[in-house]
Amino acid sequence: MAVKLSANYSKKLGLPGFSSHSFSASVEVELTDLSQVEAQCQKLYQLLQQSVDHEIQQVGFVPGEFYGINAVDQSGNNGHRTQHANCHTNGHAQNGSGRGYNVNGHSRASNGNGGGERWNCTDGQRGFILRLVNEHNLDKQEVEDLARQFFGTGVRELNKMQASQLLDELLAKVGQPRQTRHRRQPSSSQPQPAVAS
Amino acid sequence: MSARTTNAATTASTPGAGARSEKEIIAELLQTVSASRLTLFLQCRLKFFFRYVLSIPKPKAPALHVGNAVHAALKARNRARWLQQPLSLKALHDSYSAAWTDESEGKVDWAGAEAEEKAIGWRLFETYLREHPLPEDLKPDAIEVSIEADLREHGLPRLVGILDLVLQSRIIDYKTSSTTPNPERVAHTHEVQTSGYAVLYRHNTGQRELGLELHHLVKLKNPKVVVTLMPPMSDEQQTRLFHLMDAYQTGLQRGDFVPSPGMQCACCEFFNECRRWK
Ligand code: SF4
Numbered sequence: 001m002a003v004k005l006s007a008n009y010s011k012k013l014g015l016p017g018f019s020s021h022s023f024s025a026s027v028e029v030e031l032t033d034l035s036q037v038e039a040q041c042q043k044l045y046q047l048l049q050q051s052v053d054h055e056i057q058q059v060g061f062v063p064g065e066f067y068g069i070n071a072v073d074q075s076g077n078n079g080h081r082t083q084h085a086n087c088h089t090n091g092h093a094q095n096g097s098g099r100g101y102n103v104n105g106h107s108r109a110s111n112g113n114g115g116g117e118r119w120n121c122t123d124g125q126r127g128f129i130l131r132l133v134n135e136h137n138l139d140k141q142e143v144e145d146l147a148r149q150f151f152g153t154g155v156r157e158l159n160k161m162q163a164s165q166l167l168d169e170l171l172a173k174v175g176q177p178r179q180t181r182h183r184r185q186p187s188s189s190q191p192q193p194a195v196a197s
Numbered sequence: 198m199s200a201r202t203t204n205a206a207t208t209a210s211t212p213g214a215g216a217r218s219e220k221e222i223i224a225e226l227l228q229t230v231s232a233s234r235l236t237l238f239l240q241c242r243l244k245f246f247f248r249y250v251l252s253i254p255k256p257k258a259p260a261l262h263v264g265n266a267v268h269a270a271l272k273a274r275n276r277a278r279w280l281q282q283p284l285s286l287k288a289l290h291d292s293y294s295a296a297w298t299d300e301s302e303g304k305v306d307w308a309g310a311e312a313e314e315k316a317i318g319w320r321l322f323e324t325y326l327r328e329h330p331l332p333e334d335l336k337p338d339a340i341e342v343s344i345e346a347d348l349r350e351h352g353l354p355r356l357v358g359i360l361d362l363v364l365q366s367r368i369i370d371y372k373t374s375s376t377t378p379n380p381e382r383v384a385h386t387h388e389v390q391t392s393g394y395a396v397l398y399r400h401n402t403g404q405r406e407l408g409l410e411l412h413h414l415v416k417l418k419n420p421k422v423v424v425t426l427m428p429p430m431s432d433e434q435q436t437r438l439f440h441l442m443d444a445y446q447t448g449l450q451r452g453d454f455v456p457s458p459g460m461q462c463a464c465c466e467f468f469n470e471c472r473r474w475k
Contacts, residue, residue: 149280150279150280159401160344160400160401160402161338161360161363161398162339164339164343164344165340168342178343
């Protein structure tokens, strides 16, 4: 009776700017009997790994940090990168206060270019996250996973509040916890010893 | 009005002010404002001047220290739940104790009551845990997150602040207090803070908060928790906040640092300096 052995090897690697690429290869061989399984597994694993490793070194197109911004700018910003040109709405209703004042003073691009290549937080936050990743050799996939664990969304999709929280986590991770203490004010206007709020 | 500033400055020592001039410090204070700084300015401008312009060092108040330690334990608890790795009571107590030993904000003059105060703070936290267990499946949106809002388009300083907890789009602020809050008055007395948080939340998420909550941990013989629920900030409340921020800006620009003698003087750490003001 012929025995079929299927082997699959896949690898996913992180790339700059929170990109990643993956490649997998699989083969199926027929064996004459079960005693060949162990040796064949060893052989196939080596073969597949070498093949995948060889190919995955070709990274192909890697989007730059500002990938997609030109497309946004063409829609009305003359191709010049403005301070918040890389922000998009992330599907949140931007109703602000309901009386028409601009959310955060940051006019966000909302041209429907929601390919996920732009960052939803501020330029400063994006720069800070990237700097921490580079300076401390953080694994980008781990950072991405952290964002997903906390917010259920990728780093680029984080809003400003979430990006700030992620930065707190990253700073703590690299041993530079952000100073979040603030002078707490009395919780009542009645005269009493200072209490914390 | 600036003469009043000078009078106050000359009657107080300025050891904490460093090499920066009064003008430079005020220019910096005009750039950003937090709800607590704004509240202090509105409460008493001279006290604000002593604390933020002259930076006159004072021992840290015991109640403030207790509050910070309780906040640290609450943060540890919320964060652990967020990561779905609940902490044991012992681990939470370790967070509380670590915060207790932190003297980076200054030493506290305990007058022999440190152990008692530490126990009171922990009991307060335990009471909160008991009365407000966080449901397993509720993931916070944010925990003690520092955020800011650029209000330049309104001609106002940048608003900065730290949200204790955001849960299901509700902004929750923890308070430790030695008296039971008056439910009718508490929304009014904390409006600067709650409106400030709402503005920050909206600017940083692009969403409107679903509501605001004040969780008072009251330090009584039998500690208790009082939760005050408030609706989302109204347009009128936001307008009021912006007017107050405008008054802050104008007051600082004019060097308007007059005292506001009143009930609050009973617990003012700058009482002696204030008596010398003319
Ligand atoms: S004693 Fe009263 S008036 Fe004087 S600075 Fe303090 S709070 Fe203001």
